[in-house]
Structure formats: C-alpha cells, structure tokens
Amino acid sequence: MKPHTTLTVALAAGLLSSGAMAQEKVTVGEPSWPGAKIMANVIGQIIEGRLGGEVGYAPGANAVIFAAMDGGRGDIDVHPDVWLPNQASFTDEYVTQKGTVSLSSGSYEGRAGFCTPTYMAEKHNIRSIYDLATPDAQELFDSNGDGMGEIWVGASGWASTNVHKVKVRDYGIETFLEPGTEDETVFYSRLKDAVAEEKGVVFYCYKPHYVHALYDMTMIEEPPHNPDEYTIIQPSDDADWYAKSKITSGDVVKTVTVAYSSSLNERNPAAASFLAKIDMDSDALSQLTYDVVVQGGDISEVVAAWIDENSDVVDGWLGLN
Numbered sequence: 001m002k003p004h005t006t007l008t009v010a011l012a013a014g015l016l017s018s019g020a021m022a023q024e025k026v027t028v029g030e031p032s033w034p035g036a037k038i039m040a041n042v043i044g045q046i047i048e049g050r051l052g053g054e055v056g057y058a059p060g061a062n063a064v065i066f067a068a069m070d071g072g073r074g075d076i077d078v079h080p081d082v083w084l085p086n087q088a089s090f091t092d093e094y095v096t097q098k099g100t101v102s103l104s105s106g107s108y109e110g111r112a113g114f115c116t117p118t119y120m121a122e123k124h125n126i127r128s129i130y131d132l133a134t135p136d137a138q139e140l141f142d143s144n145g146d147g148m149g150e151i152w153v154g155a156s157g158w159a160s161t162n163v164h165k166v167k168v169r170d171y172g173i174e175t176f177l178e179p180g181t182e183d184e185t186v187f188y189s190r191l192k193d194a195v196a197e198e199k200g201v202v203f204y205c206y207k208p209h210y211v212h213a214l215y216d217m218t219m220i221e222e223p224p225h226n227p228d229e230y231t232i233i234q235p236s237d238d239a240d241w242y243a244k245s246k247i248t249s250g251d252v253v254k255t256v257t258v259a260y261s262s263s264l265n266e267r268n269p270a271a272a273s274f275l276a277k278i279d280m281d282s283d284a285l286s287q288l289t290y291d292v293v294v295q296g297g298d299i300s301e302v303v304a305a306w307i308d309e310n311s312d313v314v315d316g317w318l319g320l321n
Contacts (some may be wrong), residue, residue, distance in 0.1 A: 106279020110254030222250030
C-alpha cells in the first residue's frame with residue numbers, strides 16, 4: 001500500500017470513528033458541460049479511491065442540483081463546477097441565506113473574451129481589444145478576400161454570443177471585422193486550418209477550455225470589468241435587446257468552486273472535509289478537457305491517471321500535507 005493511501009485511510013477512519021453516523025454514499029451531480037463532468041469524476045474517484053467511500057453520479061441542471069443539495073437527503077450531494085457570479089442566485093439562497101449548501105475554500109479562475117493564436121499576437125502585436133478596430137486588423141483577419149475581416153463571436157443561441165456581438169459593436173470592431181455565428185464545430189474546423197497555415201483568426205473563447213491545450217493562444221486584453229459600462233439584455237427579456245445593451249469593458253473574472261450539501265458534515269465528514277479544501281487549477285482542467293474531448297480519452301481513465309500523477313495536489317485537498 002502506498003504511504004499516502006495509508007494516511008488517507010487513517011484520516012477517513014479517524015473522521016468516521018469520531019462521528020455518530022456511518023460514512024454515507026455521496027452522489028455527485030453531473031451538469032452537461034465537459035469541465036463539470038471531469039470535475040465530477042475527479043471528486044468521485046478521490047472519494048472512492050482515497051477515502052474508501054461509495055459514490056454515485058446523477059445528471060442534472062443547476063437548479064435541480066442545488067435543490068437536491070438543499071434537501072440534504074443524499075439525492076445529489078455535490079455540484080462539481082459552480083461558476084460565480086453566473087450562479088449567484090443559487091448560492092445567495094442556499095449558501096448565504098439557508099446555509100444548507102457549502103462552498104469549497106479553493107477555486108479556479110474562469111475567464112471569457114476573445115483569443116487569437118499567439119503567433120498573431122507576437123508577429124502583429126495584437127494584444128488589446130482596440131488592436132482589432134483598425135484597418136490592419138481588417139486585412140489580417142480577412143480569410144475570404146472580401147475586404148472585411150471576420151471575428152467569431154460564438155454559435156447562434158448561446159447567451160455569450162449576444163454579449164460578444166454587443167462587444168464587437170461597442171468596441172468599434174464591426175467597422176473592420178464582421179461577426180460570425182457559425183456552429184462551433186464548423187468554426188473549430190476553420191480554426192484548425194488557420195493555425196496549420198499560420199493565418200489570422202480571432203474568436204470568442206474562455207478558460208478553462210481545451211483550445212488552450214490544443215493550440216498556443218493569447219487572450220486579448222480588455223478594460224477591467226466595470227458594471228457601469230457593462231449592460232447586457234438578452235432577447236428573451238426584450239425584443240429590442242441589441243439596441244438597449246452596451247458593453248465597453250471586459251467580462252467579470254469568474255470564480256469557479258465546488259458546492260456540497262452541508263448535511264455531509266454529519267453524513268460523511270471525511271468527504272465534507274475533502275470537498276471543503278478542493279482547489280482545481282484552470283490550466284490542469286483545460287488539459288484534462290483536451291484529453292477527453294479532443295483526444296477521445298475515456299474520462300475515468302484520464303482522471304485516474306491525473307490523480308495518480310498529482311498525488312501531492314490530492315494530498316493537499318485531503319489535508320495530508
């Protein structure tokens with residue numbers, strides 16, 4: 001038995017012996033996006049492999065998972081990937097007001113904006129969002145020779161696509177670059193070709209995402225987020241959303257954390273202690289997403305290999321170092 005495994009079993013045994021209840025099964029929620037599925041698997045494998053617990057998985061939307069954690073009956077005990085402030089309505093209710101849900105002390109950073117390949121940033125000094133609102137950018141990012149550059153703002157139907165349409169207008173970019181909304185798979189096929197030929201391409205991106213492991217990308221700088229300069233109204237709220245929206249500052253930097261039912265403090269204190277300390281790294285999650293989504297790796301095998309290779313990190317989450 002590995003030393004850290006022995007320590008982990010001892011820790012779990014100590015926690016269990018100090019509590020009145022047995023170590024109950026932990027059900028981890030699985031939201032739909034790849035990063036959340038990977039984080040769910042990381043959590044599940046650590047509880048099973050390092051704490052000797054029983055784990056189940058349950059797909060669900062944010063509202064369903066938070067309501068189940070609030071109930072504290074074990075239907076769903078963990079939300080593996082809570083983006084704040086996006087999901088602040090849930091944390092305000094269940095964490096701040098009711099106290100039925102807890103958040104991990106650790107977190108990773110989520111960012112959204114525009115990316116260009118690093119070769120474009122370095123060769124043509126494309127660093128700032130305002131570098132896209134120039135005749136030079138118009139020429140550099142014109143892939144079809146029609147005299148206008150292109151900028152992919154996301155797929156149709158995404159809420160973020162509407163945000164970045166407004167940004168392109170209000171930063172003055174649309175005079176030089178035409179916003180595109182083709183399907184993600186279509187754009188990423190075009191991105192692959194552009195990178196292979198070291199041609200100009202600029203697009204909506206976020207971190208963590210596998211594109212940062214797939215290619216060397218640079219996120220373009222925007223002014224720091226200012227709520228007074230960031231008004232977005234979605235089409236579902238107002239038919240005149242585009243005219244009424246105005247954005248001249250960057251997105252708020254997201255904090256991504258793990259949420260768990262506070263009832264685990266009694267029902268499974270070993271798991272609760274671990275979940276309180278978990279602290280994933282954004283670049284590590286981008287690489288894991290790449291390994292699963294792009295490389296087609298089995299999620300369980302990819303996660304198991306990462307846990308084995310990062311035992312010191314996991315030991316930190318378990319309070320062993």
